[in-house]
Amino acid sequence: MPRILFLLPLLLLSMNIHAQAVAVLQYGGGGDWYSNPTALSNLINFCNDQVNTTIRKDPETVKPDDVELFDYPFVHMTGHGNVFFSNEDAKNLRDYLLSGGFLHIDDNYGMDEYLRKEIVKIFPNEELTELPVDHPLFSYHFKFPDGLPKIHEHDNSRPQAFGVVHEGRLVLLYTYESDLGDGWENPEIHNDPAEVRLKALRMGANIVKYAFEH
Numbered sequence: 608m609p610r611i612l613f614l615l616p617l618l619l620l621s622m623n624i625h626a627q628a629v630a631v632l633q634y635g636g637g638g639d640w641y642s643n644p645t646a647l648s649n650l651i652n653f654c655n656d657q658v659n660t661t662i663r664k665d666p667e668t669v670k671p672d673d674v675e676l677f678d679y680p681f682v683h684m685t686g687h688g689n690v691f692f693s694n695e696d697a698k699n700l701r702d703y704l705l706s707g708g709f710l711h712i713d714d715n716y717g718m719d720e721y722l723r724k725e726i727v728k729i730f731p732n733e734e735l736t737e738l739p740v741d742h743p744l745f746s747y748h749f750k751f752p753d754g755l756p757k758i759h760e761h762d763n764s765r766p767q768a769f770g771v772v773h774e775g776r777l778v779l780l781y782t783y784e785s786d787l788g789d790g791w792e793n794p795e796i797h798n799d800p801a802e803v804r805l806k807a808l809r810m811g812a813n814i815v816k817y818a819f820e821h
Contacts, residue, residue: 627662629815630669630676632684632710636691640684642715646791647683650815653791653808658748658816671696676703681818682710685788687717690725697728704729704771704778709818712781713788716761726771726779735769735781744768744777747817749809756806758799759786776821780814787811 631647633640647666654660666683669676672695676682682703692700704710712722726735738744740754755766766785770777789797790807799807 627660628667628679629662629681629683630667630679632682633668633670634684634686634690634692635671635696636689636721638686638688638690638718638721639715640686642686643788643792645793645796646685646788649793650791650808650811654812654815657809658812660815660819662815672699674699676700677706677708680707680709681815682708683788684710684712685715685718687715688721690718690721692725692728694728697725701729705773708778709821710779711814711818712779713786714781714783715786715788716759719783722781726781730771730779733771733773735771738768738770738777738780742768744780744813744817747813749813751810751813755782755785756787756810757785758790758803758807759797761786777817785810 629647629651631640648664651662651664651666655662667679669679669682671692676699700710714722723735738754740752745751745754755768757766761784764784767783768785769781769783771779787807787810790799790804791811794801794804
């Protein structure tokens with residue numbers, strides 16, 4: 608019997624028990640997966656206050672090949688540099704996403720060239736597709752009629768949200784040239800104006816709420 612079919616009932620039960628926990632993905636390759644250390648905690652606080660979630664305050668850390676990955680309905684990934692998924696990592700991530708999980712990847716600037724080839728390992732027969740501005744993600748709770756907001760300027764490029772959809776469900780979201788995570792950080796770290804941080808947190812809350820309810 609395939610491993611995922613044997614484990615699926617237990618894993619789905621585990622996801623239900625831990626439905627209010629989120630995690631940061633500790634990937635290989637030498638990239639700084641640990642960047643933006645205050646970001647996810649601040650987003651959790653905002654979500655609990657604004658969109659009626661009850662997520663545990665402190666996010667956890669999980670590796671791509673861990674069975675514990677299935678404990679989390681929402682996993683966040685960020686960084687500036689190299690990303691590498693082994694074959695085992697890619698298989699476990701694929702099984703996780705196809706069994707109900709959600710992965711949000713936020714380019715903190717510099718990971719794009721490495722990340723795209725690693726996503727192919729997870730979904731060799733799927734393509735990253737840009738989400739249109741009328742995708743439900745941009746109006747799920749807070750309204751973003753122009754799509755993904757621009758939080759930090761890097762290469763004077765427009766922000767883009769890419770996704771992988773499986774059987775009608777968005778399972779992987781990749782936010783590029785937006786840098787949402789920097790906007791979630793403590794205000795003194797990047798000195799972003801309050802209105803910019805609010806845009807980032809509201810967009811993040813849309814993503815979390817969408818992931819939890821799909």
